[in-house]
Amino acid sequence: xxxxxxxxxxxxxxxxxxSEAKIISVSNKRSSxxxxxxxxxxxxxxxxxxKAQVVGWPPVRSYRKNILQKxxxxxxxxxxxxxxxxxxxxxxxxxxxxxFYTNYLDLLKALQSMFKCTIGVYSEREGYDxxxxxxxxxxxxxxxxxxxxVPWEMFVTSCKRMRIMKGSEARGLxxx
Amino acid sequence: xxxxxxxxxxxxFPCEVLxxxxxxxxxxxxxxxxxxxxxxxxxxxRWTRSNLFIGNCYSVSPEIxxxxxxxxxxxxxxxxxxxxxxxxxxxxxGANVHAWLVMFAKVxxxxxxxxxxxxxxxxxxxxxxxxSFPGFKALSLSSCDGFTDEGLKAIATHCSFRLLGxxxxxxxxxxxxxxxxxxxxxxxxxxxxxxxxxxxTSLEILNCASLQCEVSFDxxxxxxxxxxALRVLQVNESINLExxxxxxxxxxxxxxxxxxxxMQELTVRQYKDLQTAFSNCKNLQALSGLWDATSVYLPxxxxxxxxxxxxxxxxxxxRSGELAKLLPHCTSLRRLWVIDTVGxxxxxxxxxxxxxxxxxxVFPLDPYDLDxxxxxxxxxxLAVSRGCPNLKYVLYFCRKMTNDAVVTIVQNxxxxxxxxxCIMNPGEPDHLTNEPMDEAFGAVTKTCTKLRRxxxxxxxxxxxxxxxxxxxxxxxxxxxAFAGSSDRGxxxxxEGCPKLRKLEIRDCLFGNAALLSGLDKYETMRSLWMxxxxxxxxxxxxxxKEMPRLNVEVIQDEWSDETHANKVYVYRSVxxxxxxTPPFVLTL
Numbered sequence: 181x182x183x184x185x186x187x188x189x190x191x192x193x194x195x196x197x198x199s200e201a202k203i204i205s206v207s208n209k210r211s212s213x214x215x216x217x218x219x220x221x222x223x224x225x226x227x228x229x230x231k232a233q234v235v236g237w238p239p240v241r242s243y244r245k246n247i248l249q250k251x252x253x254x255x256x257x258x259x260x261x262x263x264x265x266x267x268x269x270x271x272x273x274x275x276x277x278x279x280f281y282t283n284y285l286d287l288l289k290a291l292q293s294m295f296k297c298t299i300g301v302y303s304e305r306e307g308y309d310x311x312x313x314x315x316x317x318x319x320x321x322x323x324x325x326x327x328x329x330v331p332w333e334m335f336v337t338s339c340k341r342m343r344i345m346k347g348s349e350a351r352g353l354x355x356x
Numbered sequence: 357x358x359x360x361x362x363x364x365x366x367x368x369f370p371c372e373v374l375x376x377x378x379x380x381x382x383x384x385x386x387x388x389x390x391x392x393x394x395x396x397x398x399x400x401x402r403w404t405r406s407n408l409f410i411g412n413c414y415s416v417s418p419e420i421x422x423x424x425x426x427x428x429x430x431x432x433x434x435x436x437x438x439x440x441x442x443x444x445x446x447x448x449x450g451a452n453v454h455a456w457l458v459m460f461a462k463v464x465x466x467x468x469x470x471x472x473x474x475x476x477x478x479x480x481x482x483x484x485x486x487x488s489f490p491g492f493k494a495l496s497l498s499s500c501d502g503f504t505d506e507g508l509k510a511i512a513t514h515c516s517f518r519l520l521g522x523x524x525x526x527x528x529x530x531x532x533x534x535x536x537x538x539x540x541x542x543x544x545x546x547x548x549x550x551x552x553x554x555x556x557t558s559l560e561i562l563n564c565a566s567l568q569c570e571v572s573f574d575x576x577x578x579x580x581x582x583x584x585a586l587r588v589l590q591v592n593e594s595i596n597l598e599x600x601x602x603x604x605x606x607x608x609x610x611x612x613x614x615x616x617x618x619m620q621e622l623t624v625r626q627y628k629d630l631q632t633a634f635s636n637c638k639n640l641q642a643l644s645g646l647w648d649a650t651s652v653y654l655p656x657x658x659x660x661x662x663x664x665x666x667x668x669x670x671x672x673x674x675r676s677g678e679l680a681k682l683l684p685h686c687t688s689l690r691r692l693w694v695i696d697t698v699g700x701x702x703x704x705x706x707x708x709x710x711x712x713x714x715x716x717x718v719f720p721l722d723p724y725d726l727d728x729x730x731x732x733x734x735x736x737x738l739a740v741s742r743g744c745p746n747l748k749y750v751l752y753f754c755r756k757m758t759n760d761a762v763v764t765i766v767q768n769x770x771x772x773x774x775x776x777x778c779i780m781n782p783g784e785p786d787h788l789t790n791e792p793m794d795e796a797f798g799a800v801t802k803t804c805t806k807l808r809r810x811x812x813x814x815x816x817x818x819x820x821x822x823x824x825x826x827x828x829x830x831x832x833x834x835x836x837a838f839a840g841s842s843d844r845g846x847x848x849x850x851e852g853c854p855k856l857r858k859l860e861i862r863d864c865l866f867g868n869a870a871l872l873s874g875l876d877k878y879e880t881m882r883s884l885w886m887x888x889x890x891x892x893x894x895x896x897x898x899x900x901k902e903m904p905r906l907n908v909e910v911i912q913d914e915w916s917d918e919t920h921a922n923k924v925y926v927y928r929s930v931x932x933x934x935x936x937t938p939p940f941v942l943t944l
Binding site for chain 1: 439441442443444499619621648650652719720723724753778780782835837862863
């Protein structure tokens with residue numbers, strides 16, 4: 181029984197050339213923590229060849245994937261969410277579309293660039309303590325809250341407008 | 357023939373007694389063994405079998421089943437190979453249940469239960485089902501596709517009540533279970549819930565957690581309020597907390613609850629009502645759903661946690677702190693599913709709060725982000741193993757692992773029956789020593805003598821497979837990806853694991869020699885799957901020629917050509933080659 185078989189021993193990924201692996205576009209990333217620095221959601225479907233995804237790997241059930249993608253997509257389902265943003269000391273207000281952002285980090289980066297100020301890093305215990313400015317928002321109940329305390333999706337649905345307060349005034353504003 | 361028959365009759369048990377005895381045997385494996393003893397036993401067994409289990413719908417045909425078993429009341433039928441869950445099987449591959457239903461309708465009119473896994477079920481089939489079995493009670497569709505609202509409406513409308521016009525006797529044949537777990541399609545709306553008539557009160561199990569759409573809350577509320585025997589209720593994400601509270605007060609005796617979305621701004625009153633509702637659920641054994649649950653609302657679940665044996669947090673992206681606060685309330689916990697957002701720290705809490713834990717599954721939040729360094733590592737797994745010595749089942753997705761950690765883990769937990777480790781970057785070595793992960797799986801197979809299911813990952817050479825072949829004597833299911841250094845690896849497994857039933861391999865360099873080394877083995881197994889390996893059509897043809905009782909199928913896709921067989925599915929069958937192959941499936 182003759183079998184003509186070539187068994188190649190290769191270094192690296194067996195099976196076939198890695199660069200041939202099917203590339204499927206990455207869904208909008210959800211950061212596992214709203215304040216995660218390392219996640220860049222703008223980097224969507226451009227995936228370099230070396231980091232090409234392989235079909236069906238990791239072996240996570242497709243309905244689970246669907247749920248993640250749906251959550252990512254629901255933030256871009258058409259209707260915008262404009263809120264007014266004021267900053268202490270600034271002569272006029274700005275308006276931003278909350279639906280344009282997918283996490284707090286991007287929102288704060290945008291605010292800092294828009295108002296040319298530094299907002300600093302959020303911490304659950306200290307809020308924005310130590311920073312020159314602290315971002316706050318008015319929620320549906322009319323209360324002024326510190327930006328970052330609640331999950332992003334909850335913030336987007338409950339924020340009516342924002343105010344960037346001077347750091348000294350923002351002390352004492354915070355959730356439990 | 358008559359004299360022989362007489363002789364046999366005189367010396368053997370009366371068949372009525374034999375049948376009575378055999379009717380006590382439930383396990384289909386035991387029944388299969390009994391049927392092989394002699395002709396009498398074969399006959400007695402086939403007349404008394406009422407539960408039918410078919411692990412591969414193509415291993416036998418409806419006609420053969422109908423001929424052999426005259427009195428079936430419940431059927432469990434499985435279709436597609438497991439890798440179809442990960443999109444490795446093209447659409448319309450097969451496993452359509454319709455031909456089976458047509459046969460069941462003809463031969464088993466008193467069918468009561470049907471449980472399907474990975475089968476294609478059309479609306480037409482559901483309609484046929486609804487109309488054909490007056491005594492039908494339970495339908496379970498796990499990971500099935502092909503049906504929409506219309507099919508479910510047919511079930512709801514027709515299964516719920518049948519009038520048998522016997523004089524002065526009205527018999528209600530009522531549906532007790534409708535479970536469409538994991539069968540997700542966008543085409544299923546929520547309208548079918550409204551099709552259960554007002555007189556329908558017998559539902560005991562309702563699971564529609566995976567539905568992607570809005571469910572009519574009114575219809576659901578009315579259904580729940582009149583089905584007093586309801587013990588399992590799993591709703592989908594469209595149901596909010598306020599609605600959940602209204603449902604819970606109707607059925608506080610639930611044993612399994614799947615909540616809807618946990619993100620909703622509540623008034624103090626609503627919060628208190630929910631807390632009370634949960635505290636009144638004294639019989640809860642399983643809890644799931646909890647979409648978007650956070651530290652704000654998780655606490656009102658605490659009141660229901662004492663009796664929980666199964667907690668499914670795989671939709672709630674909890675952090676370590678939230679998990680650490682929740683777990684101490686779950687004093688009876690045996691099974692826990694979480695997302696890796698809990699981190700190693702959260703798993704430490706598992707180790708310290710759940711001494712009775714037998715099953716742990718850790719799913720990745722973002723599996724496709726290859727740069728993501730978050731999630732869990734070997735530290736979390738170690739922490740769990742230290743605190744949970746009864747661990748038997750683990751499914752662990754991580755990006756980093758070490759051989760030493762796994763060696764220690766199995767020393768702490770030698771009773772593993774299911775060990776599924778997925779190191780997500782393909783071919784990833786031990787992150788501390790940079791060596792292959794061979795020793796890890798060597799330890800698993802050597803120490804865990806009861807191991808029945810194993811999924812390997814990381815950088816693996818043939819050594820890992822040598823270990824598996826040498827030590828894993830109870831292994832039934834093996835899943836392999838991006839591993840091995842030569843054909844010898846696969847050969848070791850085929851020659852070494854006597855109880856192997858299912859072997860699924862993807863992206864390995866095993867070639868024809870490896871495939872053909874299992875000639876004698878495949879008829880003792882349910883199936884073999886090999887994709888993105890080094891198989892050729894020629895090699896597969898050879899296998900098919902040598903083993904006529906195997907179906908050797910090659911699935912053509914964009915990676916195949918005239919020589920390369922990219923996806924190969926081999927399985928034993930008494931029904932011969934499939935008669936319903938789509939054009940892209942080649943039967944050799």
